[in-house]
Amino acid sequence: MSTASETAFLDALVEHGLLLATGVPGVYGRSGTFEDVLLAFDGLITRETKADGAEVVRFPPVLPRDHLETTGYMSSFPHLAGSVFSFSGGAAEALELGNRAARHEDWSEFQSATEVTLIPAACYPVYPWVSAAGALPKTGRLIDICCYCFRHEPSHDPARMQSFRQREHVRISTPEDVRAWHAGWVERGGALLSSVGLETGAVPANDPFFGRAGKMFAANQRDQGLKLERVYPIAGETPTAIMSINYHQDHFGLDFGITTAHGQVAHTACFGFGLERITLALFRTHGLDPLTWPDDVRRRLRLDQDA
Amino acid sequence: MSTASETAFLDALVEHGLLLATGVPGVYGRSGTFEDVLLAFDGLITRETKADGAEVVRFPPVLPRDHLETTGYMSSFPHLAGSVFSFSGGAAEALELGNRAARHEDWSEFQSATEVTLIPAACYPVYPWVSAAGALPKTGRLIDICCYCFRHEPSHDPARMQSFRQREHVRISTPEDVRAWHAGWVERGGALLSSVGLETGAVPANDPFFGRAGKMFAANQRDQGLKLERVYPIAGETPTAIMSINYHQDHFGLDFGITTAHGQVAHTACFGFGLERITLALFRTHGLDPLTWPDDVRRRLRLDQDA
Numbered sequence: 001m002s003t004a005s006e007t008a009f010l011d012a013l014v015e016h017g018l019l020l021a022t023g024v025p026g027v028y029g030r031s032g033t034f035e036d037v038l039l040a041f042d043g044l045i046t047r048e049t050k051a052d053g054a055e056v057v058r059f060p061p062v063l064p065r066d067h068l069e070t071t072g073y074m075s076s077f078p079h080l081a082g083s084v085f086s087f088s089g090g091a092a093e094a095l096e097l098g099n100r101a102a103r104h105e106d107w108s109e110f111q112s113a114t115e116v117t118l119i120p121a122a123c124y125p126v127y128p129w130v131s132a133a134g135a136l137p138k139t140g141r142l143i144d145i146c147c148y149c150f151r152h153e154p155s156h157d158p159a160r161m162q163s164f165r166q167r168e169h170v171r172i173s174t175p176e177d178v179r180a181w182h183a184g185w186v187e188r189g190g191a192l193l194s195s196v197g198l199e200t201g202a203v204p205a206n207d208p209f210f211g212r213a214g215k216m217f218a219a220n221q222r223d224q225g226l227k228l229e230r231v232y233p234i235a236g237e238t239p240t241a242i243m244s245i246n247y248h249q250d251h252f253g254l255d256f257g258i259t260t261a262h263g264q265v266a267h268t269a270c271f272g273f274g275l276e277r278i279t280l281a282l283f284r285t286h287g288l289d290p291l292t293w294p295d296d297v298r299r300r301l302r303l304d305q306d307a
Numbered sequence: 308m309s310t311a312s313e314t315a316f317l318d319a320l321v322e323h324g325l326l327l328a329t330g331v332p333g334v335y336g337r338s339g340t341f342e343d344v345l346l347a348f349d350g351l352i353t354r355e356t357k358a359d360g361a362e363v364v365r366f367p368p369v370l371p372r373d374h375l376e377t378t379g380y381m382s383s384f385p386h387l388a389g390s391v392f393s394f395s396g397g398a399a400e401a402l403e404l405g406n407r408a409a410r411h412e413d414w415s416e417f418q419s420a421t422e423v424t425l426i427p428a429a430c431y432p433v434y435p436w437v438s439a440a441g442a443l444p445k446t447g448r449l450i451d452i453c454c455y456c457f458r459h460e461p462s463h464d465p466a467r468m469q470s471f472r473q474r475e476h477v478r479i480s481t482p483e484d485v486r487a488w489h490a491g492w493v494e495r496g497g498a499l500l501s502s503v504g505l506e507t508g509a510v511p512a513n514d515p516f517f518g519r520a521g522k523m524f525a526a527n528q529r530d531q532g533l534k535l536e537r538v539y540p541i542a543g544e545t546p547t548a549i550m551s552i553n554y555h556q557d558h559f560g561l562d563f564g565i566t567t568a569h570g571q572v573a574h575t576a577c578f579g580f581g582l583e584r585i586t587l588a589l590f591r592t593h594g595l596d597p598l599t600w601p602d603d604v605r606r607r608l609r610l611d612q613d614a
């Protein structure tokens with residue numbers, strides 16, 4: 001699941017105290033310095049996109065199970081989803097549960113599904129909310145979101161965390177509007193990353209669909225240019241996506257019944273910056289101590305204004 | 308689970324767009340305005356405690372299951388814990404899972420426990436991390452944390468969310484140091500809340516221990532003054548805790564083997580501000596539009612510096 005150079009970079013990050021190991025691969029604490037850099041890049045996105053006038057919304061890390069089901073996520077990515085279980089038994093079961101937990105034995109039989117799952121990608125909570133507001137305004141909507149996402153893929157590659165933040169914009173409008181917005185962000189995203197010293201390539205990509213049928217979906221997604229990623233070598237030799245730009249066509253519009261002002265099914269697209277991955281890429285590129293980073297990068301991130 | 312006035316306040320918050328309903332009680336999106344106020348109070352805590360020199364650490368919303376088991380949480384609060392499950396089957400199970408999910412039927416039998424749970428209180432990830440660093444320095448440690456916590460208690464009281472943020476400081480040192488720090492924060496916390504117009508009482512409190520045996524734990528905790536809460540009426544007539552100050556004695560020190568510089572079992576204490584509850588209390592007190600709030604409150608929160 002991870003190469004020698006990935007593990008070596010993880011070790012260096014933990015040794016320098018930037019990531020705190022918890023014993024579970026892909027689940028780390030972040031030092032204050034790590035968090036300062038992450039929030040600095042997040043702030044840069046805010047400043048650079050202010051004129052776009054996106055509506056800001058923030059969601060907690062959990063999502064109604066019903067909404068995830070509606071998107072078909074459990075068919076496409078069952079291996080990545082995290083669902084939230086809890087206890088609803090009585091005194092006798094609670095006693096047995098507590099005893100087993102104290103002995104670090106299996107207590108999963110005393111857990112049952114709740115109404116929520118973990119959010120797999122920041123934009124998922126947006127669609128049912130936009131749908132509930134009725135038909136779109138004429139110019140559609142643009143939503144700014146950021147939340148902790150979860151994907152169950154334990155790995156010693158620090159760039160493949162199980163719990164991480166995505167900062168996204170979601171465009172919801174007519175096919176023409178959405179296609180134009182999507183195309184624009186391929187270049188805009190590259191320029192934003194380049195401005196902090198991360199020179200990325202834009203490559204056609206696909207989501208990690210499950211199983212044999214998934215291979216067909218993935219090929220189709222690539223062939224149609226629906227997903228582009230800005231990739232950068234973070235921990236290993238192979239470049240990793242640090243930004244993705246996705247055109248969903250009418251997928252979410254149909255799932256949630258979102259319609260344009262003229263009653264068409266709305267199209268949607270989103271871009272997502274992987275905030276932990278970008279933070280790691282900055283440490284990889286400029287060194288593990290932000291005080292020694294190039295002046296222009298520090299100024300751009302306003303890291304020179306701290307303290 | 309909620310009174311008429313609680314539901315009425317929730318309705319007002321949703322109608323004004325400050326909270327976004329998702330269909331699951333206690334799970335809401337936050338508007339940009341809500342988030343600005345929450346982060347403004349979070350920033351006030353940072354400024355007011357800067358001189359304390361706490362080490363800043365941030366954790367994602369998930370915690371190794373093993374750590375939660377070690378604290379005895381599953382015996383004390385089995386009804387509140389959220390555990391993360393996922394899928395690890397093959398193609399046939401995936402197909403059935405996807406089909407059931409698409410029909411909104413039960414697919415929980417295809418889920419099994421992962422190595423993580425949701426974090427129930429912000430300080431839980433701190434203890435195993437501090438323990439792993441070896442004996443404490445002479446003056447102990449002071450840690451600054453903030454994360455999304457989860458408690459499975461669906462309610463229409465907006466002050467009782469399932470997913471919410473706690474901002475905490477954790478003091479880990481000798482019994483004397485920890486007791487002095489704990490006592491100091493009862494007044495300091497009250498002054499901080501009062502400075503934004505929230506006049507709170509400090510009341511002896513207890514954690515919501517499960518079952519009949521739990522009643523004894525709760526009474527004991529109250530009698531010994533181990534938990535104090537700063538309470539304020541948010542949504543209903545009954546005041547709700549918006550800050551808690553907890554002295555754990557040697558509980559976490561023993562659980563995780565944390566020792567002082569002299570080899571004693573370390574004592575621990577923490578304070579926690581409930582960021583969503585404080586934000587709600589501010590809206591309740593000063594009105595649903597922060598632009599109309601008293602000048603001194605806006606200045607104190609630096610809301611006057613926006614835009």
